[in-house]
Amino acid sequence: MKLGELEFWLITDGTFRLDGGAMFGVIPKPMWERVAPPDERNRILMAMNSLLIRAAGKWILIETGAGDKWDAKRTEIYSFDGAPRLPDKLVTHGVPPEQIDIVINTHLHFDHCGWNTRLVNAEAIPLFPNARYMVQRAEFEHAQSPTDRDRASYFLENFMPMQKSGQWHLLEGDTEVVPGLDLIRVPGHNRDMMCVRLTGGGKTVFFTADLIPTAAHVPYPWIMGYDLYPLTTLENKQKWIPQAVRGEWLVIFGHEARTPCGYLTEQKGKFVLEPVQLDA
Numbered sequence: 021m022k023l024g025e026l027e028f029w030l031i032t033d034g035t036f037r038l039d040g041g042a043m044f045g046v047i048p049k050p051m052w053e054r055v056a057p058p059d060e061r062n063r064i065l066m067a068m069n070s071l072l073i074r075a076a077g078k079w080i081l082i083e084t085g086a087g088d089k090w091d092a093k094r095t096e097i098y099s100f101d102g103a104p105r106l107p108d109k110l111v112t113h114g115v116p117p118e119q120i121d122i123v124i125n126t127h128l129h130f131d132h133c134g135w136n137t138r139l140v141n142a143e144a145i146p147l148f149p150n151a152r153y154m155v156q157r158a159e160f161e162h163a164q165s166p167t168d169r170d171r172a173s174y175f176l177e178n179f180m181p182m183q184k185s186g187q188w189h190l191l192e193g194d195t196e197v198v199p200g201l202d203l204i205r206v207p208g209h210n211r212d213m214m215c216v217r218l219t220g221g222g223k224t225v226f227f228t229a230d231l232i233p234t235a236a237h238v239p240y241p242w243i244m245g246y247d248l249y250p251l252t253t254l255e256n257k258q259k260w261i262p263q264a265v266r267g268e269w270l271v272i273f274g275h276e277a278r279t280p281c282g283y284l285t286e287q288k289g290k291f292v293l294e295p296v297q298l299d300a
């Protein structure tokens with residue numbers, strides 16, 4: 021899709037599964053299972069959505085999925101699926117990892133930064149050798165000493181190798197990466213997660229990351245049990261969703277597998293998604 025000079029493609033690193041109860045927090049199962057049917061282990065299907073962007077003469081990748089540094093036990097727990105995975109999709113788009121100039125992680129949970137690195141002789145090294153990697157400085161620091169509650173979401177091998185290679189460019193708050201690409205710190209899911217706004221040609225695209233992980237999470241109280249600050253998530257949904265409706269922004273959800281993007285409208289006090297199919 022084109023936004024003036026800026027062009028972007030929605031690509032995924034395939035799908036995985038997480039516990040449906042954890043994904044919907046205080047929402048009772050009889051309500052969420054109608055929109056997100058669980059498997060026999062109560063897990064719901066989620067995608068790991070990324071954006072490949074061409075802007076200001078640079079190739080920019082937002083989110084790097086879950087990667088492949090997984091042992092058999094965790095592969096089974098999360099049920100990673102869906103070839104081709106992200107690096108192969110980049111090659112298909114004619115942009116192999118060496119050509120990526122900037123990699124942006126909205127935060128450092130494993131499902132957002134897995135392909136930051138790959139294993140070579142059992143050592144994790146950056147997959148994007150020529151890229152600057154970006155994340156909030158406070159998230160980078162938190163990721164190295166998480167709490168007992170969010171420890172399972174962080175793996176050092178996804179983000180420490182770029183410390184060694186000097187590829188991190190750590191951000192302090194909201195940042196315009198190139199004209200038309202803004203990173204906005206949106207706390208709630210954790211303290212320093214970012215959403216991404218693309219603008220150009222009179223249009224706006226909003227990548228929600230984990231503020232609104234799937235289309236089912238659009239209603240205000242439908243908030244993940246994983247969130248460290250759910251009331252802040254609520255405030256930020258109340259801030260950003262009406263803006264997206266008024267501005268007719270194209271919204272792209274961080275983890276939606278079936279209808280990853282579309283326009284939100286308000287009908288009889290409810291937000292309704294009109295899904296949009298982007299060309300691959």
Ligand SMILES: [Zn+2]
Nearest residue numbers: 129131132230
């Ligand atoms: Zn996530």
